[in-house]
Amino acid sequence: MRAAGFAEPGGPEVLGVQTVDVPGCGPQDVLIRVAHAGVNRPDCIQRAGHYPAPHGASPILGLEVAGEIVAIGDDVTQWSVGDRVAALTPGGGYAEYCIAPAGHCLAVPDDLPLAEAAALPETMFTVWHNVFQRGCAKPGETLLVHGGTSGIGTMAIMLAKAFGMTSIVTCGSDDKCEAALEVGADHAINYKTADFVEEVKRITGGEGADIVLDMVSGDYVPRNLQCLHEGGRHVTIAVLGGAKTSLNMAYLMSRRLVMTGSTLRPRSDRFKTALCAEIAEHVWPLVADGTIRPVMDRSFPLDDAAGAHERMEAGDHIGKIVLDIGAG
Structure with missing residues (x-):
């Protein structure tokens, strides 16, 4: 699969597209074909070498994605192949495929574009x-x-x-x-x-x-x-x-x-699953009925992840910046 990565920490210019293996799906994970990935300030800090990925997390940038589930782990019962989801991820979002714990996913309403769904979880x-x-x-x-x-x-x-x-x-x-x-x-x-x-x-x-x-x-x-x-x-x-x-x-x-x-990324999968469940109960219905929609700034192709980081760091954006990874 194609993924945006970097060999050495540095400015936005170190980001480039690489070819890497599709990640394996653990028993409590889902594999998502990524349509869009949100761009967040921690991504820029990690790229600069100041925010290493937690132990066991993908070194690929990207803490939130939206797309279609293409595989599920043996212990996953709440999701099926073909479901559209938005997910909080421990990393790996700047890629064509991304693993997320099943408990960190939210169902994307039919009328919500995947680009907007990817701008919500983080x-x-x-x-x-x-x-x-x-x-x-x-x-x-x-x-x-x-x-x-x-x-x-x-x-x-x-x-x-x-x-x-x-x-x-x-x-x-x-x-x-x-x-x-x-x-x-x-x-x-x-x-x-x-x-x-x-x-x-x-x-x-x-x-x-x-x-x-x-x-x-x-x-x-x-x-x-x-x-x-x-x-x-x-x-x-x-x-x-x-x-x-x-x-x-x-x-x-x-x-x-x-x-x-607090910092969110290092927290346990169990904590994030409980947080996701509370959001699904109290907040996600407001997304489903259209009350809450993310404020969107710009979308960049995966090949221009560097441009997305430049815009983030310039501070000129209003709302969310996302990467366009694939169809959707």
Whole structure:
């Protein structure tokens, strides 16, 4: 099969198409003929040599795919050959065929294009776990999201709206702020022209947000804490602005703030299966009825995976970037 890979870590230019063996299907796996694969920031970090694949995972990039099941493992009972699925994968998505644990798959509705289906798993799993499970989000609460037009940001906006929350997002331009509002954000702040801490306080009447979903970390963290209501929750999912910061723990204690965070890829198959089941029950019906559809940026052919990474790293995208692997 054809797959996008690299011999040595580096910039987007190291990506090229290789010929590799089709992966074998384990007893609890399905083999998917990939139509489209989502492109995510961790793919770029892995390509640069800073995010190695977990033990046992495919070294091929790609954490989410959509396509047709062409083989099932001996222990798989919930899927059949020919089913259209979207899947969270431990790796291997930038290829014509990809293995996924059967419990990490979701049935693709007939009216959902596979390109859009491939843009859902990574962001949906990440936002649901971090905002609703770890962040304990409830209807009526206010969520602050940095990177409002990213794949994560747009998914957070849609899920917040679907579950009765108010969303405030930050973006790097007025155009992106407008795009975030069109997706459904209640408020959008251009962090390059306004102090987002002061803007959050103004928007909330001085109360602050209940949850911050942070992809920046670094020196954003103390500022994020100033945006929170007493007893608020700060959830970190990436450290694009740096992994270290300095905190006044007395401030944290006096305002009874909660700090947490997670990474999804290293979690066990059992955890991801349970998370997938919860999403299938509470969120996927909103996909089936059309309430939630991913915000799509651009599709690139597999041969131009480097171009997809260049666009991701330039930060000009709004919504999800996907690779077109095959028919569908």
